[in-house]
Amino acid sequence: MPELPEVETVRRQLAESLAGARYSSVDQVEPAMLRDCTEQQLRVELPGRSIELVGRRGKYIVVTLGGEGFLTLHLGMTGQLLVDPKDAGAHTRFIFGLEAADGRPMRLEFRDTRKFGRLHFTSGGPAPRLAALGPDAWKGPWDAGYLADRLSGRTAPIKALLLDQRHLAGIGNIYADEILWWSELSPLRPGGTLSTAEVVRLAEEIPARLGEGVRLLGCSVSDFVDTAGKEGDFQNWLRAYAKQGQECSRCGGTLVRVIIAGRGTSYCPDCQH
Numbered sequence: 001m002p003e004l005p006e007v008e009t010v011r012r013q014l015a016e017s018l019a020g021a022r023y024s025s026v027d028q029v030e031p032a033m034l035r036d037c038t039e040q041q042l043r044v045e046l047p048g049r050s051i052e053l054v055g056r057r058g059k060y061i062v063v064t065l066g067g068e069g070f071l072t073l074h075l076g077m078t079g080q081l082l083v084d085p086k087d088a089g090a091h092t093r094f095i096f097g098l099e100a101a102d103g104r105p106m107r108l109e110f111r112d113t114r115k116f117g118r119l120h121f122t123s124g125g126p127a128p129r130l131a132a133l134g135p136d137a138w139k140g141p142w143d144a145g146y147l148a149d150r151l152s153g154r155t156a157p158i159k160a161l162l163l164d165q166r167h168l169a170g171i172g173n174i175y176a177d178e179i180l181w182w183s184e185l186s187p188l189r190p191g192g193t194l195s196t197a198e199v200v201r202l203a204e205e206i207p208a209r210l211g212e213g214v215r216l217l218g219c220s221v222s223d224f225v226d227t228a229g230k231e232g233d234f235q236n237w238l239r240a241y242a243k244q245g246q247e248c249s250r251c252g253g254t255l256v257r258v259i260i261a262g263r264g265t266s267y268c269p270d271c272q273h
């Protein structure tokens with residue numbers, strides 16, 4: 001599933017290729033993935049709108065449009081946003097025609113095998129569901145004090161709390177395992193048992209690991225590709241995620257797999273406490 005670094009990779013590329021562009025047509029719609037508007041509204045009201053800003057909050061891309069419109073996009077499990085794709089492609093759910101700043105026609109496709117992706121079209125503000133999200137895990141604003149406050153008194157495992165988008169937005173299964181490995185914390189530790197020093201360490205590793213994912217243009221363990229169809233590189237630098245049975249690169253112990261919050265989790269019991 002695309003997490004914050006993968007979504008940020010797509011956001012940066014969209015911001016560059018769509019700067020100064022405007023929507024000219026809505027050529028295909030998948031009603032099952034559409035939220036906060038009707039298909040008719042999208043087809044009638046989107047064409048003609050300019051793209052003012054391509055932003056991001058957690059795993060959501062938020063496109064600010066002319067006329068106070070907003071497109072909020074979530075890639076779900078297997079979503080891909082492709083600009084001018086060369087191939088015909090299977091599982092295309094939305095197709096948009098655009099006019100670039102220089103008048104050149106462009107094509108933006110939203111492909112999604114599993115159809116868990118979402119496209120919200122709203123006016124006056126982004127999708128209402130964004131109100132439930134905590135601050136962006138990479139860009140904030142938040143600090144160790146905020147994190148300590150959110151973990152205080154919690155009996156849920158720290159891994160489950162990192163995945164809860166109401167505390168911090170953007171962390172998913174892969175980066176949670178990596179962040180906890182680098183923090184030398186067991187994913188099973190109840191959130192409320194972390195010491196102040198451990199919370200500070202965790203608060204440093206969260207943006208550090210996500211920033212590394214952004215620098216490496218995302219993690220392509222499954223379907224992730226960028227807007228040009230290219231894979232990221234973070235999967236070659238994983239220390240914990242899906243490494244069960246392998247040797248820990250820090251202490252030489254053996255990584256094990258447990259299930260936390262319904263998600264496969266791997267960690268080193270010898271050096272993550």
Ligand SMILES: [Zn+2]
Binds near residue numbers: 270
């Ligand atoms: Zn270890």
